Amino acid sequence: MKKIGVLTSGGDAPGMNAVIRAVTRAGISKGMDVVGIRRGYNGLINGDIVELNVRSVSDIIQRGGTMLYTARCAEFRYEEGLQKAKQTCIENGIEGIVVIGGDGSFRGAADLSARGILCVGVPGTIDNDISMTEYTIGYDTAMNTAMEMVDKLRDTAQSHDRCSVVEVMGRNAGYIALNTGIACGATYIITKEEPYTMNDVINKIIAGQKTGKHHFIIVVAEGIGNSEQIAKEIEQATGVESRATILGHVQRGGSPTVRDRVEASQLGYYAVELLSNGIGNRVVGLQNNKVVDYDIQEALKMTKSFDHKLYEIANEISF
Ligand code: ADP
Numbered sequence: 001m002k003k004i005g006v007l008t009s010g011g012d013a014p015g016m017n018a019v020i021r022a023v024t025r026a027g028i029s030k031g032m033d034v035v036g037i038r039r040g041y042n043g044l045i046n047g048d049i050v051e052l053n054v055r056s057v058s059d060i061i062q063r064g065g066t067m068l069y070t071a072r073c074a075e076f077r078y079e080e081g082l083q084k085a086k087q088t089c090i091e092n093g094i095e096g097i098v099v100i101g102g103d104g105s106f107r108g109a110a111d112l113s114a115r116g117i118l119c120v121g122v123p124g125t126i127d128n129d130i131s132m133t134e135y136t137i138g139y140d141t142a143m144n145t146a147m148e149m150v151d152k153l154r155d156t157a158q159s160h161d162r163c164s165v166v167e168v169m170g171r172n173a174g175y176i177a178l179n180t181g182i183a184c185g186a187t188y189i190i191t192k193e194e195p196y197t198m199n200d201v202i203n204k205i206i207a208g209q210k211t212g213k214h215h216f217i218i219v220v221a222e223g224i225g226n227s228e229q230i231a232k233e234i235e236q237a238t239g240v241e242s243r244a245t246i247l248g249h250v251q252r253g254g255s256p257t258v259r260d261r262v263e264a265s266q267l268g269y270y271a272v273e274l275l276s277n278g279i280g281n282r283v284v285g286l287q288n289n290k291v292v293d294y295d296i297q298e299a300l301k302m303t304k305s306f307d308h309k310l311y312e313i314a315n316e317i318s319f
Contacts, residue, residue: 009040013138015260022268118280131302133285
C-alpha cells in the first residue's frame with residue numbers, strides 16, 4: 001500500500017489526536033504517504049484532504065479534540081455517497097483508511113471496505129461502548145474529568161448539607177457512571193444496566209442520615225436522564241436540599257491521560273500495520289491488555305458485559 005488516509009468520525013474523544021499522530025508517523029516510517037481526511041466521511045465526499053508529514057502531527061499528542069475535525073455524515077449511509085467517497089480515494093491514490101470513531105463509523109468503514117477501499121477502525125469514544133474491546137480511546141480522560149467535577153460538587157454539597165445529583169455521559173452505557181460513582185463515593189449510582197426504583201435511592205439516603213450522613217452524591221448515567229426530577233423527588237422524600245448538575249460536553253474535552261495516549265499510540269500503530277500488510281475491514285482493540293483485531297461485521301455483532309460485581313461493591317461500601 002502506497003498511500004493511506006486517516007479520519008475521525010462521530011463524537012469526539014480526548015486521545016483522537018494521539019491516534020492521528022501514531023497513524024501518520026507509523027505510516028511514514030513504513031514508507032507510505034499519509035493524508036488526513038477532514039470532518040469524518042464528509043471529507044471523503046467533498047475531497048477535503050490534507051497532506052500529513054511527520055511535522056504536521058507535532059505538538060498534538062497532548063491536545064484534546066481532533067485536528068482533523070469530526071462530524072456525522074448522513075450521505076455516507078447511501079450508495080451514492082459511498083461511490084463519491086470511493087471516487088475521491090481513487091483520484092487521490094488512497095488505498096486504505098484508518099477510521100477513528102464508534103460503532104456507526106465502523107459500519108461506514110465496513111461499507112467502504114466492501115467497495116475496495118480497505119478500512120481499519122480504531123475505537124475512539126468516551127463511552128467505552130464498543131463490544132470488541134475492553135477499552136476505547138477517550139474513556140479514561142472522560143472518567144477523570146467527571147471524577148474531578150464530582151469532587152468539586154461534593155465540596156459544596158458538604159458545605160450546605162445538600163444532595164448533588166450528577167448526570168455523567170453515557171447514552172447507551174453506564175460505564176462512566178459506574179466508575180465515576182465508585183471513585184467519588186456516590187451514595188447511589190443509577191444506570192440502565194442495574195434495576196432501581198426511586199424508593200431504593202431514597203431509602204439509601206435515609207439510612208445514611210440515620211448514621212449521621214449530611215451530604216449525598218447520586219451519579220446518574222445520561223441514558224437515564226431525568227436528573228432534575230430525581231433531585232426533586234429526593235428533596236421531597238428526605239427533606240435534603242437537592243440540586244441536579246448535568247456535566248455534559250466538558251467530559252469530551254481536555255488533555256488525554258497517560259492511558260489514553262498510550263492506547264491511542266499502540267492501537268493507531270497496529271491499525272497501520274494491518275493496512276501495510278494489505279489487510280482491511282478490521283477493527284483493532286484491547287482484550288486482557290493485548291491488542292486484538294476482528295472483522296468489522298463480527299465486531300459489530302459482539303455484546304459487552306457490565307461489571308455487576310463492581311456495582312454491588314460500590315453499593316455495599318457507600319452508606
Ligand atoms: P459513532 O461512530 O460515534 O458511533 P455515529 O453513529 O454518528 O457515531 O456514526 C458516525 C458516522 O458514521 C455517520 O454520520 C455516518 O457517516 C457513518 N455511519 C453510521 N452508520 C452507518 C451505516 N449503517 N452505514 C454507513 N455509514 C454509517
